[in-house]
Amino acid sequence: MHLQEGLLTRRTIYKFKKDSIDPAIIQRALESAVHAPNHKMTQPWHFYVLQREAKTKLAQRKKEMKWEGFLDKESDHAKKAGEAAYEYINDLPAVIVVTAHRYSVDPVREREDYAAVCCAVENFMLALWSEGVGSKWSTGGLVNDGEIHNIIGAGEEESAAAVLYVGYPSEIPKRQQRNVEESITWVDETEYPG
Template sequence: MSKTTKTINEVRHAIENRRTVKKFKKDPVPTEQIIDLLDTAVWAPNHKLREPWRFVLFNGKGRKKLAEAIEAEMGEDNKFSASVQQVPAILLVVLEEDPRQAIWDEDFAAVSAMVQNFMLAAWSENIGTFWVTKPFLYAPKFRKPLGIKAGEKIIGMIYMGYPDVIPSAKERTPAKEKLTLFE
């Protein structure tokens, strides 16, 4: 097997075997390792190299700041503020929005590709991830204390840590069943 074939097979293997992890061990994920993974993730395709993303990381004691922002919006009696303090690290991925629809669409796609890159890179280092979106991500009471400005969209929260449980694969619909082909 050639080196190129082996690399292609490794990429396909990573894509097909990555899982969404919701149960993590308590072990911390080093900040430097997360930054290194982000440095890999930003190689995502993005039109004219606009790099329309930024990140807010909550690691270690910093998770309390995220919990407090959730409580500011939802009150102290909610399941999310307690749960984020149990996840080893949480990354907010923020899109710098452009008012031009075509550019907004391109940038959203680029940020989504970057998130997938991050999740695959993390998986390659035995770090599980879970891409989370919640209504409170839009709330000013949540956004303001975290420095999320008008004109920015939180694409999601990426929970990450070393997997305690790796879920089994769920069947996917073969692409052929969703393909319209003109030959």
């Protein structure tokens, strides 16, 4: 797959097959990830590839977080939502948590490093896609939950940036139309310079 094709065809995958992924594919994607641009070669990322026990702990935490959102935690709806969240994560072929180094004394460096981590995540996802493996980049509840550090064994100097759900797609969402012209302004040109 050519790079441009990967950029234009990659989709966020929500439904995954349970088929296992060859660890060599994950390793190649990680190799691509760490070649992301980063200011001053800080390489501010760390990728935690969760194995069985850690993945189960993460699934359990997601289940608890679902329950916390319900007033009646014993209701059938709360129980089903919690179990669905647990099964979704626990059944995934791979889960990767990505952290960024934290620099509380230098907010500019912290921002630059977070941007570099995002580039690394995108490289990782595109490398997977080039091998037919899909992914979903989650930045929601688990990323902002302090318990994730205990689950993965991250240090105090790390901040969770992404939870990546990885597997072969059981369905690929249709591409949503995007108007590139609405996102571009050519400065000091009256029209497209090409």
